[in-house]
Amino acid sequence: MPATGKFMKSLADRDDFTITFELVPGRGSRGGVYRRALEFAEAAIADGRLRAVSITENAGGHPAASPEVMGTEIKAMGLDVIVHLSCKDRNRNQMESQLFSWDRIGLHNLLVIAGDYPQRGYRGHPKPVFDLDTVQALDMISRLNCQQGVDRRNPIVRDIAPTSFVKGVAVSPFKMSEPELMGQYWKLHAKARAGADYVITQVGYDPRKFHELLLFMEETGLRLPVLGNVFVPTMKVAEMMYRKQIPGCVIPEGLFRRMRDESRAPDRGRAARLERGAMLLAVLKGMGYAGAHIGGPGVTFADVAAMLDRAETLLPAWRDLIPELSSWPRAAFYYFRADSETNLNLPDRSGVQARPRRALLQRVSGLAHRLFFDRSRPGGRLFARFCLAVENAGFANLLNRFEYLLKRILYGCQHCGDCTLGENGFLCVQRGCAKGMLNGPCGGSRDGFCEVFPGEKRCVYVRMYERMGADEFARRVSGLFIAPRDWSLDRTSSWLSFFKGRDHHNLRK
Numbered sequence: 362m363p364a365t366g367k368f369m370k371s372l373a374d375r376d377d378f379t380i381t382f383e384l385v386p387g388r389g390s391r392g393g394v395y396r397r398a399l400e401f402a403e404a405a406i407a408d409g410r411l412r413a414v415s416i417t418e419n420a421g422g423h424p425a426a427s428p429e430v431m432g433t434e435i436k437a438m439g440l441d442v443i444v445h446l447s448c449k450d451r452n453r454n455q456m457e458s459q460l461f462s463w464d465r466i467g468l469h470n471l472l473v474i475a476g477d478y479p480q481r482g483y484r485g486h487p488k489p490v491f492d493l494d495t496v497q498a499l500d501m502i503s504r505l506n507c508q509q510g511v512d513r514r515n516p517i518v519r520d521i522a523p524t525s526f527v528k529g530v531a532v533s534p535f536k537m538s539e540p541e542l543m544g545q546y547w548k549l550h551a552k553a554r555a556g557a558d559y560v561i562t563q564v565g566y567d568p569r570k571f572h573e574l575l576l577f578m579e580e581t582g583l584r585l586p587v588l589g590n591v592f593v594p595t596m597k598v599a600e601m602m603y604r605k606q607i608p609g610c611v612i613p614e615g616l617f618r619r620m621r622d623e624s625r626a627p628d629r630g631r632a633a634r635l636e637r638g639a640m641l642l643a644v645l646k647g648m649g650y651a652g653a654h655i656g657g658p659g660v661t662f663a664d665v666a667a668m669l670d671r672a673e674t675l676l677p678a679w680r681d682l683i684p685e686l687s688s689w690p691r692a693a694f695y696y697f698r699a700d701s702e703t704n705l706n707l708p709d710r711s712g713v714q715a716r717p718r719r720a721l722l723q724r725v726s727g728l729a730h731r732l733f734f735d736r737s738r739p740g741g742r743l744f745a746r747f748c749l750a751v752e753n754a755g756f757a758n759l760l761n762r763f764e765y766l767l768k769r770i771l772y773g774c775q776h777c778g779d780c781t782l783g784e785n786g787f788l789c790v791q792r793g794c795a796k797g798m799l800n801g802p803c804g805g806s807r808d809g810f811c812e813v814f815p816g817e818k819r820c821v822y823v824r825m826y827e828r829m830g831a832d833e834f835a836r837r838v839s840g841l842f843i844a845p846r847d848w849s850l851d852r853t854s855s856w857l858s859f860f861k862g863r864d865h866h867n868l869r870k
């Protein structure tokens with residue numbers, strides 16, 4: 362972890378429970394939201410227990426003041442800052458440019474996320490960018506950090522000075538189904554391989570799920586500090602989460618009913634929600650989390666300080682709080698078996714689906730792929746010679762059209778010219794994923810459906826998991842890095858790109 366500062370020192374110190382808080386700059390540059398954020402920082406500095414504030418970037422997909430402006434102001438006040446870097450609104454070049462600027466002004470702590478799908482802005486919906494996915498963005502930042510340059514084949518970027526970013530990532534253990542959960546966990550491995558330095562969990566409220574993540578990381582040898590998310594919602598936000606209107610954030614039925622009952626109190630349930638936050642803080646600390654990431658609309662620093670004080674008094678009996686906090690649906694999938702004594706997990710697996718379910722088309726496609734695209738075999742060498750001969754004879758366009766037509770009919774090809782069907786169980790991610798994620802799912806799926814098309818279109822990574830089975834999916838998502846799509850290949854023949862060494866297969870490292 363290259364950067365210094367209180368936040369990183371705290372994360373590196375096993376005895377320090379790192380507390381951070383999430384600030385959300387609103388739309389506009391001068392309103393009460395902005396003022397309250399600065400007041401929050403001032404109070405936090407005076408108190409001294411908060412190690413950093415994280416500042417969101419266009420949270421919820423809505424336009425807002427960019428995090429570096431508020432971040433610079435707060436950093437100048439003396440508090441460490443984590444800026445969110447999301448993939449949704451800018452392409453790789455703009456991202457790199459942004460990173461150089463942040464490096465220059467000393468904003469080195471990042472939280473690298475895919476980001477919510479962009480929502481309505483000026484006169485309508487904006488163009489979603491997602492040029493890089495999270496794993497690719499992490500890879501790019503890691504390369505910038507170690508002076509490798511972002512593209513080893515491009516001499517222009519050979520001599521850039523190294524940056525010193527610390528890269529945080531998100532993960533959600535709060536998924537109900539096996540494919541969604543395992544997608545999150547194996548993608549966390551991919552993020553670690555690409556250079557993640559620390560982890561913050563998604564919003565959720567189940568102690569056993571929090572525990573499962575730590576156990577999974579331990580079992581699979583993933584050693585990164587993890588901050589558990591302690592989100593204190595208003596009743597309105599809780600209702601939106603319950604009604605599945607906030608991608609990736611879940612409030613189960615039992616907890617929502619309880620919150621609704623509590624909201625009949627004169628303070629509309631605020632004290633009860635803060636108390637639940639304090640209980641969760643105590644449980645996370647007792648369980649062995651490296652820290653907690655607190656957030657919530659309208660939560661003041663006085664609330665945070667009160668929660669921290671209360672959590673300290675609750676800590677000695679943290680195990681007794683677990684039944685009270687447990688409200689996760691019984692039918693939800695857990696990676697480990699339940700421990701009825703502690704209401705957490707035993708270290709034994711619960712039984713992950715092992716067998717792939719391939720239809721005839723995928724079997725035939727797999728066979729054809731091995732036959733025609735493996736150059737160590739005669740079929741591959743012959744097909745390569747054929748494609749290159751067609752191009753040399755001036756019929757590249759004809760080959761391109763034939764390839765597109767065939768793959769359009771069979772797989773709904775989007776003609777990207779940089780084909781990943783072979784790696785992805787013959788599912789076209791360009792077609793199947795609204796964010797074009799090439800290295801594992803985003804955190805937004807719900808009930809197996811894509812966050813952008815809830816109830817209509819299943820998440821492509823859920824389909825991939827079912828098709829590949831648990832083991833192949835784990836190898837694919839955790840162990841195989843797919844470089845970002847090369848847009849100079851758009852609408853060209855991917856067969857020619859492959860055989861001429863121009864596609865992502867040649868950028869494995």
Ligand code: SF4
Binds near residue numbers: 812
């Ligand atoms: S298909 Fe899956 S990974 Fe892609 S945007 Fe939808 S939920 Fe996210």
